[in-house]
Amino acid sequence: MVIKYLLCRKCSTEFNADLKYVCDECFNPLDVIYDFDKIKLTKDVIKSREKNLWRYFELLPLKNKNNIVDIGAGYTPLHKADKLAKRLGLNNLYIKNDTVNPSFSFKDRPAGVAVSKSIELGLEAVGSPSTGNLASATAAHAARAGIPCYIFIPHDIEQAKISQVQTYGANIIPVNGTYDDANRLASYAGDKYNIGIVNINLRTYYVEGSKTLAFEVCEQLDWNAPDHVIVPTGSGAMLCAIDRGLKEFDRIDLISKNNTKITSAQPEGCSPIVDAIKTKSNSIQPVKKPNTLAKSLAIGEPGDGIFAVETVNNSRGYGENASDEEIREAIRLLASTEGIFAEPGGAVSIAVLLKLVNNGKIDANERIVCYVTGNGLKAPEAPFIHQPELKVVEPKREVLQDIIGR
């Protein structure tokens, strides 16, 4: 047991590590605090372990390894994107390719940790509000754990995402409203029916899973922190978790220094965090009706928004957004240069990288990591407004001369 206590992010009140997600005193979020003096985690120990997110067990909020629900999430490739880098005039560009997680997005990390924690806390069912990716990740882990799962989705998310969740056997509740409506219903359901809603009443533990995005990148860079990370941002929780992950690796001396700039990337149709960074505001203006191709980032009221703004500012990073067309272009560019097919929410980091390069905000020698967080097959219609038409040919050898020539 390496958890010391839960700590209020604002007023520093301490609580036992139970099913608790906001402070009794001020209702601000709680963070897991570890007993770093007792953590004996070395590079060799980590390297000897299985290649999944649980290789960093001591920095994850579980007491007992027997409670782990594992479907193989994490330890995804850190891809050196030389072709894309050359196109952009950069020398050290990497893609953290989280499109290849078991349910095809980074959400397997926090959901895996939260569902495991729900088992440890003795909860009998789990669930989540979701724009799709978290739905699949929660449903997949619940299936593996053998417990009921309730998924609240806006009714108009991509069909591919709905089919995936249905296949895992979850109970789907399509809500005639936005993500924020689905979130409110899920929050109420968790409270009323004692369900572990992974990103709400299990949130304190849930967000810990996303720290592994930072741990892995450092390990894959031979125990060095990157100079700059570009992070697709919805609620801001993942961005804050990456920051905490870098600080924790620094704290236990697994990296020598941490001066990483953290940049938030959002779609223009829903960018409350980036807007606050750009206008130097210390409050978040919610977006009532998000309107973006990047549905997985359509979070109008970002729960960790203000903390994400602080994190970006403290790290000397940037906030930048991209239009639907810029995101489409980024999806095609990433696929055609590096062979990685991302969904719009995942590719927004690439779209923002392009803008930062064009605006002269990137040093060519910076070691940059773009997080690409979701698989393109989740939104296969996204790359093109009008799919290029294909001409069907007769199955005869002579047609090849016209097409291939030579």
Place this chain on the structure above:
Amino acid sequence: MAEVKVLIPAVMSSSTNGEREVDVNGNTVIEVIDELSKKYGEDFKNKVIDNSGNLKPIINVYVNDENIKFLEDLHTKLKDKDEILFLPAVSGG
């Protein structure tokens, strides 16, 4: 005065002596919060309203399932049998 029902989630109920459903009177959301403060102590109001008199960003308040941020905020008008739901502003992932 409108007679309304206030729903408090378990995680906030330490501020309402453990009570989860409370009937109070008030013509606006801020009046309801004032009533709750009279009932449970000024501490309740201090937890949800900031020094400038605005709702703290860590709390969402819904009137009949509609977020007051998209209505008239704390001055949203109430009528008999309206339901006021308080929830921590926790969303997304």
